[in-house]
Amino acid sequence: MAEVAYVNASRVFPGTPPVRAVDNLELSVADGEFLVLVGPSGSGKSTALRMLAGLEDVDEGAITIGGKDVTNTPPKGRDIAMVFQSYALYPHMTVAENMGFALKLRGVPKAEIREKVAEAARMLDLTRYLDRKPKALSGGQRQRVAMGRAIVREPSVFLMDEPLSNLDAKLRVETRANIAALQQRLGTTTIYVTHDQVEAMTMGHRVAVLKDGILQQCASPRELYDRPANAFVASFIGSPAMNLKTVPLTPEGARLDGLVVPLSRSALDGAAAEGLSEVTFGIRPESLRLAAADEAGMTMTVELVEELGADAYVYGSVRIGEQSERFIVRVDGRTPPALGQQVEVTVRDADEVHLFHPGTGLRLTA
Amino acid sequence: MSVDAAALRSARGETRAAPTAARRGQRSRLASIGLHGALVTASAVAVFPILWVLVTSFKPDTRAVSPTPRLLDESTVDNYVDVLSGARGDFLAWFGNSVTIAGLSTLVGVFVSATTGYAVSRFRFPGRRGLMLTFLVTQMFPFAVLIVPLHNILLALGLLGQPLGLVLVYCTTTVPFCTLMLREHFDAVPTDIDEAGRVDGLSPFGVFWRLVLPLARPGLAVTAFYSFLTAWGEVAFASAFLSVADDSKTLSVGLQVFVQQNRAEWGHLAAASVLVALPAVVVFYLVQRFLVGGLTGGAVKG
Ligand SMILES: Nc1ncnc2c1ncn2[C@@H]1O[C@H](COP(=O)(O)OP(=O)(O)O)[C@@H](O)[C@H]1O
Ligand SMILES: [Mg+2]
Numbered sequence: 001m002a003e004v005a006y007v008n009a010s011r012v013f014p015g016t017p018p019v020r021a022v023d024n025l026e027l028s029v030a031d032g033e034f035l036v037l038v039g040p041s042g043s044g045k046s047t048a049l050r051m052l053a054g055l056e057d058v059d060e061g062a063i064t065i066g067g068k069d070v071t072n073t074p075p076k077g078r079d080i081a082m083v084f085q086s087y088a089l090y091p092h093m094t095v096a097e098n099m100g101f102a103l104k105l106r107g108v109p110k111a112e113i114r115e116k117v118a119e120a121a122r123m124l125d126l127t128r129y130l131d132r133k134p135k136a137l138s139g140g141q142r143q144r145v146a147m148g149r150a151i152v153r154e155p156s157v158f159l160m161d162e163p164l165s166n167l168d169a170k171l172r173v174e175t176r177a178n179i180a181a182l183q184q185r186l187g188t189t190t191i192y193v194t195h196d197q198v199e200a201m202t203m204g205h206r207v208a209v210l211k212d213g214i215l216q217q218c219a220s221p222r223e224l225y226d227r228p229a230n231a232f233v234a235s236f237i238g239s240p241a242m243n244l245k246t247v248p249l250t251p252e253g254a255r256l257d258g259l260v261v262p263l264s265r266s267a268l269d270g271a272a273a274e275g276l277s278e279v280t281f282g283i284r285p286e287s288l289r290l291a292a293a294d295e296a297g298m299t300m301t302v303e304l305v306e307e308l309g310a311d312a313y314v315y316g317s318v319r320i321g322e323q324s325e326r327f328i329v330r331v332d333g334r335t336p337p338a339l340g341q342q343v344e345v346t347v348r349d350a351d352e353v354h355l356f357h358p359g360t361g362l363r364l365t366a
Numbered sequence: 367m368s369v370d371a372a373a374l375r376s377a378r379g380e381t382r383a384a385p386t387a388a389r390r391g392q393r394s395r396l397a398s399i400g401l402h403g404a405l406v407t408a409s410a411v412a413v414f415p416i417l418w419v420l421v422t423s424f425k426p427d428t429r430a431v432s433p434t435p436r437l438l439d440e441s442t443v444d445n446y447v448d449v450l451s452g453a454r455g456d457f458l459a460w461f462g463n464s465v466t467i468a469g470l471s472t473l474v475g476v477f478v479s480a481t482t483g484y485a486v487s488r489f490r491f492p493g494r495r496g497l498m499l500t501f502l503v504t505q506m507f508p509f510a511v512l513i514v515p516l517h518n519i520l521l522a523l524g525l526l527g528q529p530l531g532l533v534l535v536y537c538t539t540t541v542p543f544c545t546l547m548l549r550e551h552f553d554a555v556p557t558d559i560d561e562a563g564r565v566d567g568l569s570p571f572g573v574f575w576r577l578v579l580p581l582a583r584p585g586l587a588v589t590a591f592y593s594f595l596t597a598w599g600e601v602a603f604a605s606a607f608l609s610v611a612d613d614s615k616t617l618s619v620g621l622q623v624f625v626q627q628n629r630a631e632w633g634h635l636a637a638a639s640v641l642v643a644l645p646a647v648v649v650f651y652l653v654q655r656f657l658v659g660g661l662t663g664g665a666v667k668g
Contacts, residue, residue, distance in 0.1 A: 076567040088558035102566040
């Protein structure tokens with residue numbers, strides 16, 4: 001068990017121009033915490049994880065595990081276990097040998113290795129496969145062997161790099177729950193990389209969002225969803241994505257077509273202080289609704305209706321200023337509007353509006 | 367795959383009768399006879415010279431060249447007895463020399479190529495591309511051109527006439543090829559495996575020795591066999607660089623005593639040749655069970 005900290009850590013890949021794959025990362029992970037690193041492809045998640053594993057150099061800053069500076073320690077000295085996206089099982093060893101390899105290298109007595117491997121195998125439902133080679137396993141079983149290999153070592157930190165991305169959708173959901181439960185039970189500090197925001201939101205105690213190597217926000221899933229620190233986090237977290245539009249400001253609030261969404265005094269003052277005449281206005285599909293007959297609303301032309309049973313998502317276009325903007329609205333699944341229909345849309349609650357600086361993307365509302 | 371092949375066949379109008387009858391791996395009787403006939407013929411052509419040598423080795427020198435060799439009534443093991451007893455030169459000493467030199471060449475050559483191939487496959491270092499290019503270029507020179515410079519080098523090193531010198535010379539010819547070959551095999555081992563090993567507690571050399579080498583066994587088998595054969599059958603360097611003393615010759619050099627300018631002892635030569643071929647067969651046998659592909663299967667995803 002240990003806490004982990006990135007202290008202004010950077011990884012710069014040489015090239016013209018050099019790629020700052022991880023840029024000044026400042027992040028601490030508490031003992032026993034499940035932290036998820038999430039971000040689009042190429043955002044530096046894997047690089048950040050590999051720096052922690054010792055597989056990638058730390059060009060600037062430092063990394064500590066359990067309070068000890070490990071910046072220049074080789075992987076074998078860091079007491080970490082890693083689950084690779086490709087699993088990276090040893091093809092010439094049986095499942096049992098794969099799982100026990102690290103212990104064997106440490107000179108743990110054979111009987112003890114066998115016992116620990118058997119226990120991990122029980123936990124992961126692999127007992128029947130212990131004598132097989134990886135070649136003779138299904139994708140899901142290989143994934144569990146990779147997990148088993150990490151568990152058996154009882155490391156102070158687990159690192160997982162998209163361990164579910166090679167599984168089919170159903171197995172992925174199942175395994176997701178299993179990993180979270182396993183981590184809960186073992187209480188081992190875990191850093192988990194994924195590009196899938198649903199995985200991040202459902203598994204992590206905290207979620208760190210990366211983009212272009214820069215940490216955007218690190219917070220609990222709830223906080224991330226309710227108070228995204230910038231427009232990127234707002235658009236990345238949540239599915240379907242938040243509606244984010246640049247709209248003009250009026251003294252009363254933000255104007256969307258025929259609808260003026262009242263904004264709080266503090267938000268308006270904040271925008272005024274910045275000298276803004278426009279803001280990036282964000283609202284989640286579930287915070288929009290169809291307006292009643294006598295209510296003001298913005299007029300939306302329905303272009304697509306996605307019915308999910310209980311709910312339906314309506315995709316349509318709204319004229320804002322000179323442009324036509326796409327909006328997504330969540331409606332009751334039993335009475336969705338028809339394609340091509342014109343509907344009036346309004347905001348459920350003005351408090352659910354997120355405002356961002358149109359230039360920097362930073363959150364304006366407190 | 368199978369669908370594609372079937373579709374292709376039907377497109378060419380080659381499907382026989384009902385499509386269900388044309389299952390994969392089934393041949394008509396005629397095709398089967400033709401195929402086996404061709405295989406038998408090819409095998410006979412390949413095996414015949416060896417069979418002839420084997421037959422000749424059991425016959426007296428005088429009858430060796432008779433066009434209708436009879437195996438039963440004139441075969442003796444006299445040739446083998448003569449060869450092994452050392453009546454025609456110190457055969458056993460040659461044999462020992464050859465085993466030592468070929469064995470050492472194999473060990474040293476494969477070790478050097480494996481470590482070089484691994485470095486080229488995994489590490490980025492200045493001159494990495496140049497190195498492989500140099501290896502290719504050195505393969506272009508015929509042996510004859512190399513004899514004089516190699517002779518001078520060995521002389522300068524004080525290794526002329528020593529088995530070790532010859533071992534080094536053989537390595538210069540085998541290492542480039544073996545390195546290219548092994549590098550291909552190492553490249554086929556995913557680097558994720560290296561990294562998993564390092565996280566599991568292996569040193570960089572441990573990764574090479576315990577993970578990558580075992581996974582490149584087919585490549586090692588081929589290169590070991592190639593190195594052994596190169597050293598085992600080579601004549602020109604062996605006669606140029608070993609001392610002329612009879613008991614320091616290798617087999618391939620020694621065999622020449624049976625074929626003198628105006629007198630050839632074909633029976634003895636054949637018997638000696640059979641004896642010479644045996645170790646190569648043994649090495650091949652030892653090595654062939656590693657010549658299976660797909661060792662890295664199952665390493666990564668599904
Ligand atoms: N070995 C490398 N050499 C050069 N650039 C690299 C290397 N590895 C990763 N990168 C770059 O670093 C960035 C982050 O990569 P990565 O951490 O793999 O992203 P992610 O895992 O978030 O998809 C990418 O732009 C990628 O091109
Ligand atoms: Mg990645």
